[in-house]
Amino acid sequence: MAPAPVDASTRDRIRDxxxxxxxxxxxxxxxxxxxxxxxxxxxxxxxxxxxxxxxxRAECDALIVDEIMGRKxxxxxxxxxxxxxxxxxWLADVDSHRASLDYLxxxxxxxxxAGERLFDDLVARTRAMIDQGVAAGTMRAGSDxxxxxxxxxxxxxxxxxxxHHLGRALGEQGLSPALVRRMTLPTLELYTHGLYSSPxxxxxxxxxxxxxxxxxxxxxxDKGAGDPNQDPDPPAAPASDP
Amino acid sequence: MAPAPVDASTRDRIRDxxxxxxxxxxxxxxxxxxxxxxxxxxxxxxxxxxxxxxxxRAECDALIVDEIMGRKxxxxxxxxxxxxxxxxxWLADVDSHRASLDYLxxxxxxxxxAGERLFDDLVARTRAMIDQGVAAGTMRAGSDxxxxxxxxxxxxxxxxxxxHHLGRALGEQGLSPALVRRMTLPTLELYTHGLYSSPxxxxxxxxxxxxxxxxxxxxxxDKGAGDPNQDPDPPAAPASDP
DNA sequence: GTCTATATAATGATAGAC
DNA sequence: GTCTATCATTATATAGAC
Numbered sequence: 001m002a003p004a005p006v007d008a009s010t011r012d013r014i015r016d017x018x019x020x021x022x023x024x025x026x027x028x029x030x031x032x033x034x035x036x037x038x039x040x041x042x043x044x045x046x047x048x049x050x051x052x053x054x055x056x057r058a059e060c061d062a063l064i065v066d067e068i069m070g071r072k073x074x075x076x077x078x079x080x081x082x083x084x085x086x087x088x089x090w091l092a093d094v095d096s097h098r099a100s101l102d103y104l105x106x107x108x109x110x111x112x113x114a115g116e117r118l119f120d121d122l123v124a125r126t127r128a129m130i131d132q133g134v135a136a137g138t139m140r141a142g143s144d145x146x147x148x149x150x151x152x153x154x155x156x157x158x159x160x161x162x163x164h165h166l167g168r169a170l171g172e173q174g175l176s177p178a179l180v181r182r183m184t185l186p187t188l189e190l191y192t193h194g195l196y197s198s199p200x201x202x203x204x205x206x207x208x209x210x211x212x213x214x215x216x217x218x219x220x221x222d223k224g225a226g227d228p229n230q231d232p233d234p235p236a237a238p239a240s241d242p
Numbered sequence: 243m244a245p246a247p248v249d250a251s252t253r254d255r256i257r258d259x260x261x262x263x264x265x266x267x268x269x270x271x272x273x274x275x276x277x278x279x280x281x282x283x284x285x286x287x288x289x290x291x292x293x294x295x296x297x298x299r300a301e302c303d304a305l306i307v308d309e310i311m312g313r314k315x316x317x318x319x320x321x322x323x324x325x326x327x328x329x330x331x332w333l334a335d336v337d338s339h340r341a342s343l344d345y346l347x348x349x350x351x352x353x354x355x356a357g358e359r360l361f362d363d364l365v366a367r368t369r370a371m372i373d374q375g376v377a378a379g380t381m382r383a384g385s386d387x388x389x390x391x392x393x394x395x396x397x398x399x400x401x402x403x404x405x406h407h408l409g410r411a412l413g414e415q416g417l418s419p420a421l422v423r424r425m426t427l428p429t430l431e432l433y434t435h436g437l438y439s440s441p442x443x444x445x446x447x448x449x450x451x452x453x454x455x456x457x458x459x460x461x462x463x464d465k466g467a468g469d470p471n472q473d474p475d476p477p478a479a480p481a482s483d484p
Numbered sequence: 485g486t487c488t489a490t491a492t493a494a495t496g497a498t499a500g501a502c
Numbered sequence: 503g504t505c506t507a508t509c510a511t512t513a514t515a516t517a518g519a520c
Binding site for chain 2: 111150
């Protein structure tokens with residue numbers, strides 16, 4: 001499913017070549033000719049099989065969605081399919097899944113309908129998982145479950161989105177299986193103890209924000225009204241300045 | 243610096259047009275003609291001023307780096323410049339900084355040298371901030387400070403990388419100031435209390451991983467040798483499955 | 485500095501032979 | 503199914519007039 005399938009049908013070879021080049025250089029950056037060369041066929045054959053470059057892209061999208069959401073190994077796994085699980089499987093062996101990883105990253109970042117569906121599904125599953133954890137008593141309920149689910153879900157996408165940076169910043173090139181493993185413990189530490197050693201900062205922010213909600217509709221815990229002002233002093237924020 | 247500068251020099255207008263279109267459609271997806279049209283000049287003038295499309299891109303890179311790292315309002319702020327701080331400033335008013343945000347996102351994801359420098363600097367600053375927090379007693383020391391810094395830093399980039407998804411998943415279109423504000427509290431909750439209500443999962447993972455380190459060089463707490471095997475059962479992992 | 489006109493190459497897509 | 507040959511369009515970049 002991942003490496004260069006030597007014995008695949010010509011049509012599949014073209015599709016795989018497109019997937020690899022779209023993933024590596026983006027849709028606009030990969031030409032039909034490049035794809036043809038990689039598949040070992042003429043440019044005309046690419047169009048003959050798929051009708052247009054855009055239709056070829058759509059088929060690549062569908063392939064990745066199928067690989068993630070099911071249709072493929074659903075008979076083997078029994079599971080319906082999951083972005084998070086697929087991502088982890090792929091990241092555990094980046095070399096074998098290079099093309100799929102690159103393409104999936106583009107789907108998420110380039111903002112098409114298929115990528116939006118994948119993301120929304122991930123958020124929904126994350127939300128369900130947290131709700132379940134809270135009900136079971138293993139997880140802490142936040143003040144804003146919808147936002148919390150989005151935050152947790154997006155954090156999970158980081159290794160996909162920043163694969164190259166993660167590897168480089170830690171002295172390797174690319175994201176090795178060893179690095180993926182090395183992320184487990186610090187991530188769990190963060191999700192278990194947090195980063196701050198005292199609730200002082202949270203309490204300060206909570207108090208400061210209590211004077212000016214009306215931020216955006218969504219499950220707010222209890223504290224009520226206020227005026228839609230700027231918040232007086234955002235003590236910390238989503239931007240790595242916690 | 244952000245909206246369409248009606249009275250800027252022609253050269254600057256071309257550069258701003260390029261920045262906006264490179265950011266919106268990517269380098270390959272934005273043609274010199276498109277840029278010329280947006281700037282209200284002929285395509286030839288674009289090349290005349292910058293020499294080539296690639297040189298024009300380089301100048302856009304430099305502009306964004308300058309806006310982030312200094313050179314611009316360094317006389318006003320006194321600060322040397324910071325990706326995290328700039329990002330927050332831009333995200334607080336997305337409409338005014340649409341072009342810079344889009345371009346910066348591409349710089350980070352498309353993997354050029356300039357984007358790598360920005361990322362590495364962000365990680366270094368995050369590392370310093372955490373070390374400082376640990377020394378001051380406000381933050382908890384993790385078992386792997388380098389990896390922890392990378393994780394925290396990348397989490398901070400999420401609003402930038404997934405701006406559109408964040409907005410949509412929460413019922414709005416785009417990332418409104420209100421949504422940015424709404425992220426503060428849940429993020430601080432996560433960084434203060436974590437997500438798990440008990441250390442059981444962390445301890446289980448810690449025990450499981452203790453049998454097979456040799457993952458990748460880096461400050462490991464105390465536990466020592468082992469063999470470079472697959473880890474027996476990754477209890478949770480970076481992929482939103484905590 | 486800015487344009488028109490043009491060179492030259494690459495693009496997506498088609499026609500038709502085999 | 504697969505190719506060669508080619509079309510129409512667009513790409514980046516240049517030449518030279520104003």
